[in-house]
Amino acid sequence: MKHIFILFFFYSLSVSSQEPISSALVTKTVLQADAFVSTNNFDTTFYIQDNVLFKNSKETKGIDIGYSNFQLGNISTVNTFNPLKINLFYKDFNTVVILDNRLAEIFKIDFNTLPEYKNVSFVSTGSDNTLWVFNQDTQQLELFDYKTNSTRAKTLPIQSPVLDIKSNYNNCWVLTDKQLYVYDYFGNLLKKMKNEGYSSLVIDNENMVFKKDNALFYLKKDSGTVAPISLPNLLINQFFVTNETLYIYSDGTLYQFQLKIN
Template sequence: MKTFFYILFLISFSSFGQEPIETTFVSKSPFEADTVIGIDNFGTIYFIKKNTLYKLDEDGKYSYSNVQFGKITSANSFNPLKVTIFYEDFNTAFILDNRFAEILKVDFSTLEYYKNVSFVSTANDNALWVFNEDIQQLELFDYKSNKNRATTLPTQSKVLDLKSNYNYAWLLTEKFLYKYNYFGSLVYKMENIGYTSLVESNDKIFLIKNNRLSYFNELEKAYQLIETPELLTKQFLVTNETLYIYDSKFLHKFQLNNK
Protein backbone atom coordinates (compact mmCIF):
# COMPACT_ATOMS: atom_id res chain seq x y z
CA MET A 1 0.00 0.00 0.00
CA LYS A 2 2.84 2.40 0.84
CA THR A 3 4.40 1.66 -2.54
CA PHE A 4 1.11 2.47 -4.26
CA PHE A 5 0.82 5.89 -2.60
CA TYR A 6 4.50 6.60 -3.31
CA ILE A 7 3.91 5.95 -7.02
CA LEU A 8 0.89 8.28 -6.95
CA PHE A 9 3.05 10.94 -5.32
CA LEU A 10 5.70 10.61 -8.02
CA ILE A 11 3.10 10.90 -10.79
CA SER A 12 1.63 14.00 -9.15
CA PHE A 13 5.07 15.51 -8.59
CA SER A 14 6.08 14.95 -12.23
CA SER A 15 3.02 16.91 -13.39
CA PHE A 16 3.07 19.58 -10.68
CA GLY A 17 6.67 19.52 -9.49
CA GLN A 18 7.06 23.16 -8.48
CA GLU A 19 5.63 25.67 -6.09
CA PRO A 20 2.39 27.35 -7.23
CA ILE A 21 2.69 30.75 -8.91
CA GLU A 22 1.32 33.54 -6.74
CA THR A 23 -0.66 36.47 -8.12
CA THR A 24 -1.25 40.01 -6.92
CA PHE A 25 -4.59 41.70 -7.54
CA VAL A 26 -4.29 44.88 -9.63
CA SER A 27 -7.76 45.99 -10.71
CA LYS A 28 -11.32 45.00 -11.57
CA SER A 29 -13.35 46.69 -14.31
CA PRO A 30 -16.90 46.19 -15.61
CA PHE A 31 -16.84 44.73 -19.11
CA GLU A 32 -19.37 43.21 -21.51
CA ALA A 33 -18.39 40.81 -24.28
CA ASP A 34 -19.19 37.37 -25.59
CA THR A 35 -15.51 36.58 -26.09
CA VAL A 36 -12.36 38.50 -25.19
CA ILE A 37 -9.77 37.89 -27.92
CA GLY A 38 -6.70 39.72 -26.70
CA ILE A 39 -5.24 42.59 -24.68
CA ASP A 40 -1.90 44.05 -25.73
CA ASN A 41 0.82 45.90 -23.80
CA PHE A 42 -0.89 49.23 -24.43
CA GLY A 43 -4.25 48.13 -23.08
CA THR A 44 -5.89 47.69 -26.47
CA ILE A 45 -8.73 45.18 -26.11
CA TYR A 46 -9.99 42.92 -28.87
CA PHE A 47 -13.33 41.25 -28.24
CA ILE A 48 -16.43 39.75 -29.87
CA LYS A 49 -19.92 40.94 -28.99
CA LYS A 50 -23.11 40.03 -30.84
CA ASN A 51 -21.12 38.41 -33.64
CA THR A 52 -19.06 41.55 -34.25
CA LEU A 53 -15.32 41.83 -33.70
CA TYR A 54 -14.23 45.01 -31.89
CA LYS A 55 -10.94 46.73 -31.20
CA LEU A 56 -10.99 49.29 -28.39
CA ASP A 57 -7.97 51.54 -27.84
CA GLU A 58 -7.11 55.12 -26.93
CA ASP A 59 -7.93 56.26 -30.48
CA GLY A 60 -11.47 54.88 -30.37
CA LYS A 61 -13.35 51.75 -31.38
CA TYR A 62 -13.11 49.74 -34.60
CA SER A 63 -15.51 46.98 -35.59
CA TYR A 64 -15.86 44.24 -38.17
CA SER A 65 -19.01 42.31 -38.98
CA ASN A 66 -19.75 39.90 -41.82
CA VAL A 67 -23.11 38.31 -41.00
CA GLN A 68 -23.42 36.49 -44.31
CA PHE A 69 -20.66 34.14 -43.14
CA GLY A 70 -22.51 33.14 -39.98
CA LYS A 71 -21.13 33.06 -36.48
CA ILE A 72 -17.53 34.05 -35.75
CA THR A 73 -15.68 30.91 -34.70
CA SER A 74 -12.43 32.54 -33.60
CA ALA A 75 -10.24 35.59 -34.02
CA ASN A 76 -6.54 36.15 -33.43
CA SER A 77 -4.95 39.52 -32.63
CA PHE A 78 -1.37 38.35 -32.12
CA ASN A 79 -0.27 40.44 -35.11
CA PRO A 80 -2.25 43.72 -34.81
CA LEU A 81 -1.44 44.57 -38.44
CA LYS A 82 -2.91 41.28 -39.67
CA VAL A 83 -5.80 40.25 -37.46
CA THR A 84 -7.30 36.89 -38.43
CA ILE A 85 -11.00 36.13 -38.13
CA PHE A 86 -12.40 32.68 -38.92
CA TYR A 87 -15.91 31.49 -39.87
CA GLU A 88 -15.96 27.71 -39.60
CA ASP A 89 -19.49 27.33 -41.05
CA PHE A 90 -18.24 28.76 -44.35
CA ASN A 91 -14.70 27.39 -44.09
CA THR A 92 -13.39 30.92 -44.59
CA ALA A 93 -10.92 33.27 -42.89
CA PHE A 94 -10.35 36.99 -43.36
CA ILE A 95 -7.15 38.93 -42.76
CA LEU A 96 -7.83 42.45 -41.42
CA ASP A 97 -5.53 45.45 -41.04
CA ASN A 98 -5.16 47.50 -37.84
CA ARG A 99 -8.33 49.46 -38.68
CA PHE A 100 -10.25 46.27 -39.49
CA ALA A 101 -10.35 46.79 -43.24
CA GLU A 102 -10.20 43.53 -45.19
CA ILE A 103 -6.77 42.71 -46.60
CA LEU A 104 -7.58 39.25 -47.87
CA LYS A 105 -10.27 36.59 -47.91
CA VAL A 106 -9.15 32.96 -47.65
CA ASP A 107 -11.83 30.48 -48.75
CA PHE A 108 -10.45 27.03 -47.96
CA SER A 109 -13.27 25.39 -49.97
CA THR A 110 -12.17 26.90 -53.28
CA LEU A 111 -8.49 25.96 -53.06
CA GLU A 112 -7.01 23.54 -55.54
CA TYR A 113 -6.61 21.10 -52.66
CA TYR A 114 -9.72 21.46 -50.51
CA LYS A 115 -9.20 21.95 -46.78
CA ASN A 116 -11.86 21.25 -44.17
CA VAL A 117 -10.57 23.61 -41.47
CA SER A 118 -11.64 23.69 -37.81
CA PHE A 119 -8.91 25.85 -36.21
CA VAL A 120 -6.96 28.85 -37.55
CA SER A 121 -4.17 30.89 -35.96
CA THR A 122 -1.83 33.61 -37.25
CA ALA A 123 1.71 32.62 -38.20
CA ASN A 124 4.74 34.44 -39.63
CA ASP A 125 4.83 36.41 -42.90
CA ASN A 126 1.81 35.57 -45.08
CA ALA A 127 0.91 32.33 -43.37
CA LEU A 128 -1.69 30.75 -41.14
CA TRP A 129 -1.58 27.66 -38.98
CA VAL A 130 -4.71 25.66 -39.90
CA PHE A 131 -5.96 22.32 -38.61
CA ASN A 132 -7.25 20.15 -41.43
CA GLU A 133 -10.06 17.98 -40.08
CA ASP A 134 -10.10 15.55 -42.98
CA ILE A 135 -6.51 14.41 -42.50
CA GLN A 136 -6.21 15.36 -38.80
CA GLN A 137 -3.05 17.35 -39.44
CA LEU A 138 -1.79 20.82 -38.60
CA GLU A 139 -0.63 22.74 -41.66
CA LEU A 140 1.34 25.95 -42.11
CA PHE A 141 -0.55 27.50 -45.03
CA ASP A 142 0.82 30.34 -47.17
CA TYR A 143 -2.24 32.33 -48.23
CA LYS A 144 -0.34 34.22 -50.92
CA SER A 145 0.83 31.15 -52.82
CA ASN A 146 -2.06 28.94 -51.60
CA LYS A 147 0.42 26.23 -50.70
CA ASN A 148 1.48 24.49 -47.50
CA ARG A 149 4.90 25.39 -46.13
CA ALA A 150 4.78 22.58 -43.59
CA THR A 151 2.55 19.71 -42.48
CA THR A 152 2.71 17.82 -39.19
CA LEU A 153 1.98 14.18 -38.52
CA PRO A 154 -1.68 13.31 -37.78
CA THR A 155 -2.90 13.86 -34.22
CA GLN A 156 -4.08 10.99 -32.03
CA SER A 157 -7.12 12.57 -30.40
CA LYS A 158 -9.66 15.37 -30.71
CA VAL A 159 -8.23 18.89 -31.02
CA LEU A 160 -9.34 21.34 -28.31
CA ASP A 161 -7.33 24.49 -29.03
CA LEU A 162 -4.64 26.05 -31.20
CA LYS A 163 -2.38 29.01 -30.43
CA SER A 164 0.69 30.35 -32.23
CA ASN A 165 3.20 33.15 -32.61
CA TYR A 166 5.80 33.96 -35.27
CA ASN A 167 7.98 30.96 -34.45
CA TYR A 168 5.85 28.22 -32.92
CA ALA A 169 2.41 26.64 -32.77
CA TRP A 170 0.87 24.85 -29.78
CA LEU A 171 -1.86 22.30 -30.40
CA LEU A 172 -3.91 21.03 -27.45
CA THR A 173 -5.74 17.75 -27.92
CA GLU A 174 -7.66 15.60 -25.46
CA LYS A 175 -4.57 13.46 -24.91
CA PHE A 176 -1.55 15.65 -25.59
CA LEU A 177 -0.08 19.14 -25.77
CA TYR A 178 2.11 19.53 -28.88
CA LYS A 179 4.58 22.25 -29.74
CA TYR A 180 5.76 22.67 -33.36
CA ASN A 181 8.35 24.96 -34.87
CA TYR A 182 8.05 27.05 -38.03
CA PHE A 183 9.12 24.07 -40.16
CA GLY A 184 6.37 21.83 -38.79
CA SER A 185 8.80 19.75 -36.71
CA LEU A 186 7.69 18.52 -33.30
CA VAL A 187 9.48 20.32 -30.45
CA TYR A 188 7.80 18.35 -27.67
CA LYS A 189 4.73 16.28 -26.88
CA MET A 190 3.31 16.32 -23.34
CA GLU A 191 0.43 14.41 -21.83
CA ASN A 192 -2.68 16.55 -21.38
CA ILE A 193 -4.01 15.93 -17.86
CA GLY A 194 -7.46 17.40 -18.39
CA TYR A 195 -6.80 20.89 -19.75
CA THR A 196 -9.42 22.28 -22.12
CA SER A 197 -7.86 25.46 -23.57
CA LEU A 198 -4.63 27.45 -23.58
CA VAL A 199 -3.17 30.90 -24.18
CA GLU A 200 0.32 31.96 -25.26
CA SER A 201 2.42 34.94 -24.23
CA ASN A 202 6.09 35.40 -25.20
CA ASP A 203 6.57 31.68 -25.90
CA LYS A 204 4.99 30.78 -22.55
CA ILE A 205 1.93 28.60 -22.30
CA PHE A 206 -0.92 28.85 -19.79
CA LEU A 207 -3.80 26.38 -19.54
CA ILE A 208 -7.12 25.91 -17.76
CA LYS A 209 -9.08 22.94 -16.41
CA ASN A 210 -11.98 22.91 -13.97
CA ASN A 211 -11.71 26.68 -13.52
CA ARG A 212 -8.07 26.37 -12.35
CA LEU A 213 -5.16 27.93 -14.22
CA SER A 214 -1.68 26.49 -14.74
CA TYR A 215 1.59 27.50 -16.35
CA PHE A 216 3.53 24.92 -18.37
CA ASN A 217 7.17 25.06 -17.36
CA GLU A 218 9.04 23.90 -20.48
CA LEU A 219 12.38 23.52 -18.68
CA GLU A 220 10.97 21.20 -16.04
CA LYS A 221 8.31 19.73 -18.33
CA ALA A 222 5.79 20.28 -15.56
CA TYR A 223 2.48 22.02 -15.05
CA GLN A 224 2.62 24.71 -12.37
CA LEU A 225 -0.58 25.84 -10.66
CA ILE A 226 -1.45 29.55 -10.56
CA GLU A 227 -3.03 30.80 -7.36
CA THR A 228 -6.02 33.07 -7.96
CA PRO A 229 -9.16 33.95 -6.00
CA GLU A 230 -12.20 31.78 -6.63
CA LEU A 231 -13.62 33.36 -9.75
CA LEU A 232 -15.81 32.10 -12.55
CA THR A 233 -13.23 32.05 -15.34
CA LYS A 234 -15.19 32.44 -18.55
CA GLN A 235 -11.91 33.36 -20.23
CA PHE A 236 -8.35 34.20 -19.33
CA LEU A 237 -5.52 35.99 -21.12
CA VAL A 238 -1.87 36.64 -20.34
CA THR A 239 0.13 39.64 -21.60
CA ASN A 240 3.75 39.48 -20.46
CA GLU A 241 3.47 39.17 -16.66
CA THR A 242 -0.17 40.29 -16.46
CA LEU A 243 -3.03 37.83 -16.07
CA TYR A 244 -6.56 38.83 -17.09
CA ILE A 245 -9.60 36.85 -16.01
CA TYR A 246 -13.02 37.60 -17.49
CA ASP A 247 -16.02 36.32 -15.51
CA SER A 248 -18.73 37.57 -17.97
CA LYS A 249 -19.29 40.77 -15.95
CA PHE A 250 -15.88 42.02 -14.85
CA LEU A 251 -12.36 41.96 -16.24
CA HIS A 252 -9.97 41.13 -13.40
CA LYS A 253 -6.29 42.04 -13.68
CA PHE A 254 -3.51 40.31 -11.73
CA GLN A 255 0.29 40.45 -11.64
CA LEU A 256 2.02 37.09 -11.97
CA ASN A 257 4.75 36.53 -9.36
CA ASN A 258 7.58 34.03 -8.87
CA LYS A 259 7.60 32.72 -12.45
Protein backbone atom coordinates in the same frame (compact mmCIF):
# COMPACT_ATOMS: atom_id res chain seq x y z
CA MET B 1 12.50 15.76 -50.63
CA LYS B 2 14.75 15.55 -47.60
CA HIS B 3 13.19 14.87 -44.24
CA ILE B 4 14.64 16.53 -41.15
CA PHE B 5 14.51 14.37 -38.06
CA ILE B 6 14.60 16.09 -34.67
CA LEU B 7 14.80 14.47 -31.28
CA PHE B 8 11.86 15.48 -29.14
CA PHE B 9 11.27 15.33 -25.42
CA PHE B 10 8.40 13.77 -23.53
CA TYR B 11 7.13 15.47 -20.39
CA SER B 12 4.32 14.58 -18.04
CA LEU B 13 2.55 17.70 -16.87
CA SER B 14 2.59 17.23 -13.11
CA VAL B 15 1.25 19.57 -10.44
CA SER B 16 1.78 17.31 -7.44
CA SER B 17 4.91 18.94 -5.99
CA GLN B 18 4.86 22.45 -7.43
CA GLU B 19 4.12 25.45 -5.22
CA PRO B 20 1.23 27.63 -6.43
CA ILE B 21 2.05 30.82 -8.32
CA SER B 22 0.63 33.83 -6.51
CA SER B 23 -1.25 36.61 -8.28
CA ALA B 24 -2.01 40.19 -7.31
CA LEU B 25 -5.13 42.00 -8.54
CA VAL B 26 -4.14 45.17 -10.40
CA THR B 27 -7.40 46.47 -11.83
CA LYS B 28 -10.90 45.38 -12.76
CA THR B 29 -12.95 46.97 -15.51
CA VAL B 30 -16.56 46.64 -16.59
CA LEU B 31 -16.73 45.05 -20.05
CA GLN B 32 -20.03 44.10 -21.66
CA ALA B 33 -19.13 41.37 -24.11
CA ASP B 34 -20.19 37.95 -25.28
CA ALA B 35 -16.53 36.95 -25.35
CA PHE B 36 -13.24 38.60 -24.39
CA VAL B 37 -10.43 38.05 -26.92
CA SER B 38 -7.23 39.79 -25.80
CA THR B 39 -5.61 42.92 -24.46
CA ASN B 40 -2.08 44.31 -24.19
CA ASN B 41 0.13 46.75 -22.29
CA PHE B 42 -0.94 49.57 -24.61
CA ASP B 43 -4.55 49.40 -23.39
CA THR B 44 -5.86 47.84 -26.58
CA THR B 45 -8.71 45.42 -25.92
CA PHE B 46 -10.49 43.13 -28.37
CA TYR B 47 -13.85 41.55 -27.63
CA ILE B 48 -16.90 40.10 -29.38
CA GLN B 49 -20.42 41.40 -28.88
CA ASP B 50 -23.42 40.34 -31.00
CA ASN B 51 -21.07 38.57 -33.44
CA VAL B 52 -19.09 41.79 -34.04
CA LEU B 53 -15.37 42.04 -33.27
CA PHE B 54 -14.67 45.28 -31.41
CA LYS B 55 -11.40 47.06 -30.69
CA ASN B 56 -10.96 49.70 -28.00
CA SER B 57 -7.62 51.51 -27.78
CA LYS B 58 -5.89 54.85 -27.26
CA GLU B 59 -5.54 55.27 -31.01
CA THR B 60 -9.33 55.09 -31.35
CA LYS B 61 -9.62 57.64 -28.51
CA GLY B 62 -11.78 55.34 -26.44
CA ILE B 63 -14.31 54.80 -29.23
CA ASP B 64 -14.95 51.15 -29.99
CA ILE B 65 -14.53 50.29 -33.67
CA GLY B 66 -15.99 47.07 -35.01
CA TYR B 67 -15.95 44.54 -37.83
CA SER B 68 -18.82 42.27 -38.81
CA ASN B 69 -19.55 39.85 -41.62
CA PHE B 70 -22.89 38.26 -40.84
CA GLN B 71 -22.96 36.41 -44.17
CA LEU B 72 -20.24 34.12 -42.82
CA GLY B 73 -22.15 33.11 -39.70
CA ASN B 74 -20.73 33.24 -36.19
CA ILE B 75 -17.13 34.13 -35.38
CA SER B 76 -15.45 30.94 -34.15
CA THR B 77 -12.04 32.28 -33.11
CA VAL B 78 -10.02 35.50 -33.28
CA ASN B 79 -6.22 35.70 -33.24
CA THR B 80 -4.62 39.09 -32.52
CA PHE B 81 -0.99 37.96 -32.14
CA ASN B 82 -0.06 40.10 -35.16
CA PRO B 83 -2.09 43.33 -34.69
CA LEU B 84 -1.52 44.25 -38.35
CA LYS B 85 -2.94 40.94 -39.58
CA ILE B 86 -5.75 39.91 -37.24
CA ASN B 87 -7.46 36.72 -38.33
CA LEU B 88 -11.10 35.81 -37.80
CA PHE B 89 -12.15 32.23 -38.38
CA TYR B 90 -15.72 31.45 -39.42
CA LYS B 91 -15.83 27.68 -39.03
CA ASP B 92 -19.35 27.14 -40.36
CA PHE B 93 -18.32 28.64 -43.71
CA ASN B 94 -14.73 27.30 -43.66
CA THR B 95 -13.43 30.83 -44.16
CA VAL B 96 -10.80 33.14 -42.62
CA VAL B 97 -10.85 36.94 -42.85
CA ILE B 98 -7.64 38.95 -42.31
CA LEU B 99 -8.02 42.46 -40.86
CA ASP B 100 -5.56 45.33 -40.45
CA ASN B 101 -5.13 47.35 -37.25
CA ARG B 102 -8.18 49.49 -38.14
CA LEU B 103 -10.30 46.34 -38.55
CA ALA B 104 -10.47 46.87 -42.31
CA GLU B 105 -10.65 43.67 -44.36
CA ILE B 106 -7.45 43.07 -46.32
CA PHE B 107 -7.80 39.40 -47.30
CA LYS B 108 -10.33 36.58 -47.28
CA ILE B 109 -9.54 32.88 -47.59
CA ASP B 110 -12.40 30.59 -48.55
CA PHE B 111 -11.03 27.09 -48.09
CA ASN B 112 -14.01 25.67 -49.98
CA THR B 113 -12.86 27.23 -53.26
CA LEU B 114 -9.17 26.31 -53.16
CA PRO B 115 -7.80 23.98 -55.86
CA GLU B 116 -6.91 21.67 -52.96
CA TYR B 117 -9.98 21.76 -50.70
CA LYS B 118 -9.30 22.00 -46.96
CA ASN B 119 -11.81 21.21 -44.23
CA VAL B 120 -10.42 23.45 -41.49
CA SER B 121 -11.34 23.19 -37.81
CA PHE B 122 -8.66 25.41 -36.16
CA VAL B 123 -6.68 28.46 -37.30
CA SER B 124 -3.80 30.43 -35.79
CA THR B 125 -1.35 33.09 -37.00
CA GLY B 126 1.96 32.29 -38.71
CA SER B 127 4.74 34.52 -39.99
CA ASP B 128 4.63 36.52 -43.20
CA ASN B 129 1.48 35.61 -45.15
CA THR B 130 0.85 32.27 -43.45
CA LEU B 131 -1.69 30.65 -41.19
CA TRP B 132 -1.45 27.50 -39.14
CA VAL B 133 -4.54 25.47 -40.04
CA PHE B 134 -5.69 22.08 -38.82
CA ASN B 135 -7.09 20.01 -41.67
CA GLN B 136 -9.90 17.94 -40.24
CA ASP B 137 -9.94 15.48 -43.15
CA THR B 138 -6.24 14.59 -43.06
CA GLN B 139 -5.81 15.23 -39.30
CA GLN B 140 -2.70 17.26 -40.11
CA LEU B 141 -1.48 20.67 -39.01
CA GLU B 142 -0.47 22.72 -42.05
CA LEU B 143 1.38 25.99 -42.51
CA PHE B 144 -0.65 27.59 -45.29
CA ASP B 145 0.47 30.54 -47.43
CA TYR B 146 -2.73 32.39 -48.28
CA LYS B 147 -1.09 34.63 -50.89
CA THR B 148 0.09 31.71 -53.02
CA ASN B 149 -2.58 29.18 -51.91
CA SER B 150 0.19 26.72 -51.12
CA THR B 151 1.13 24.62 -48.11
CA ARG B 152 4.65 25.35 -46.88
CA ALA B 153 4.78 22.57 -44.30
CA LYS B 154 2.62 19.89 -42.76
CA THR B 155 2.91 17.54 -39.82
CA LEU B 156 2.29 13.85 -39.55
CA PRO B 157 -1.36 13.03 -38.78
CA ILE B 158 -2.43 13.75 -35.19
CA GLN B 159 -4.31 10.77 -33.83
CA SER B 160 -6.34 12.28 -30.94
CA PRO B 161 -9.03 15.02 -31.04
CA VAL B 162 -7.65 18.58 -31.10
CA LEU B 163 -8.90 20.94 -28.39
CA ASP B 164 -6.94 24.13 -29.08
CA ILE B 165 -4.02 25.52 -31.07
CA LYS B 166 -1.86 28.58 -30.43
CA SER B 167 1.19 29.92 -32.26
CA ASN B 168 3.82 32.60 -32.63
CA TYR B 169 6.04 33.32 -35.64
CA ASN B 170 8.25 30.29 -35.04
CA ASN B 171 6.22 27.54 -33.37
CA CYS B 172 2.73 26.10 -33.04
CA TRP B 173 1.28 24.40 -29.95
CA VAL B 174 -1.46 21.81 -30.51
CA LEU B 175 -3.42 20.68 -27.46
CA THR B 176 -5.26 17.39 -27.90
CA ASP B 177 -7.26 15.44 -25.36
CA LYS B 178 -4.24 13.21 -24.75
CA GLN B 179 -1.11 15.20 -25.58
CA LEU B 180 0.34 18.66 -26.15
CA TYR B 181 2.46 18.81 -29.32
CA VAL B 182 4.92 21.60 -30.14
CA TYR B 183 5.94 22.02 -33.79
CA ASP B 184 8.48 24.26 -35.50
CA TYR B 185 8.02 26.33 -38.67
CA PHE B 186 8.92 23.31 -40.84
CA GLY B 187 6.33 21.01 -39.27
CA ASN B 188 8.87 19.10 -37.19
CA LEU B 189 7.77 17.83 -33.79
CA LEU B 190 9.89 19.46 -31.08
CA LYS B 191 8.16 18.35 -27.89
CA LYS B 192 5.38 16.08 -26.76
CA MET B 193 3.70 16.33 -23.35
CA LYS B 194 0.93 14.36 -21.73
CA ASN B 195 -2.30 16.29 -21.20
CA GLU B 196 -3.64 15.90 -17.67
CA GLY B 197 -7.15 17.19 -18.36
CA TYR B 198 -6.45 20.68 -19.76
CA SER B 199 -8.99 22.07 -22.23
CA SER B 200 -7.33 25.23 -23.59
CA LEU B 201 -4.07 27.17 -23.44
CA VAL B 202 -2.48 30.59 -23.97
CA ILE B 203 1.14 31.20 -24.94
CA ASP B 204 3.18 34.00 -23.32
CA ASN B 205 6.75 34.23 -24.66
CA GLU B 206 6.71 30.43 -25.04
CA ASN B 207 5.54 29.99 -21.44
CA MET B 208 2.13 28.33 -21.26
CA VAL B 209 -1.02 28.83 -19.21
CA PHE B 210 -3.55 26.00 -19.25
CA LYS B 211 -7.18 25.91 -18.20
CA LYS B 212 -8.62 22.87 -16.45
CA ASP B 213 -12.24 23.08 -15.30
CA ASN B 214 -12.33 26.54 -13.61
CA ALA B 215 -8.64 26.72 -12.67
CA LEU B 216 -5.47 27.95 -14.41
CA PHE B 217 -1.99 26.40 -14.43
CA TYR B 218 1.40 27.79 -15.48
CA LEU B 219 4.17 25.92 -17.32
CA LYS B 220 7.45 27.77 -17.65
CA LYS B 221 9.39 27.41 -20.90
CA ASP B 222 11.67 24.34 -20.92
CA SER B 223 10.13 23.07 -17.68
CA GLY B 224 8.23 19.83 -17.23
CA THR B 225 6.31 20.85 -14.10
CA VAL B 226 3.01 22.71 -14.11
CA ALA B 227 2.17 25.04 -11.22
CA PRO B 228 -1.38 26.02 -10.22
CA ILE B 229 -2.10 29.76 -10.25
CA SER B 230 -3.59 31.05 -7.01
CA LEU B 231 -6.70 33.11 -7.84
CA PRO B 232 -9.84 34.34 -6.10
CA ASN B 233 -13.06 32.46 -6.72
CA LEU B 234 -13.99 33.68 -10.22
CA LEU B 235 -15.88 32.09 -13.09
CA ILE B 236 -13.30 32.07 -15.88
CA ASN B 237 -15.24 32.79 -19.08
CA GLN B 238 -12.08 33.66 -21.06
CA PHE B 239 -8.46 34.39 -20.15
CA PHE B 240 -5.37 35.88 -21.76
CA VAL B 241 -1.73 36.30 -20.69
CA THR B 242 0.93 38.74 -21.85
CA ASN B 243 4.27 39.57 -20.20
CA GLU B 244 3.29 37.68 -17.02
CA THR B 245 0.09 39.73 -16.75
CA LEU B 246 -3.06 37.61 -16.57
CA TYR B 247 -6.45 38.87 -17.73
CA ILE B 248 -9.63 37.03 -16.78
CA TYR B 249 -13.07 37.88 -18.11
CA SER B 250 -15.78 36.92 -15.66
CA ASP B 251 -19.47 37.87 -15.82
CA GLY B 252 -19.09 41.35 -17.31
CA THR B 253 -15.84 42.28 -15.57
CA LEU B 254 -12.28 42.14 -16.91
CA TYR B 255 -9.78 41.41 -14.14
CA GLN B 256 -6.06 42.14 -14.47
CA PHE B 257 -3.62 40.17 -12.29
CA GLN B 258 0.15 40.37 -12.00
CA LEU B 259 1.68 36.91 -11.78
CA LYS B 260 4.65 36.41 -9.46
CA ILE B 261 6.87 33.98 -11.35
CA ASN B 262 10.03 32.74 -9.62
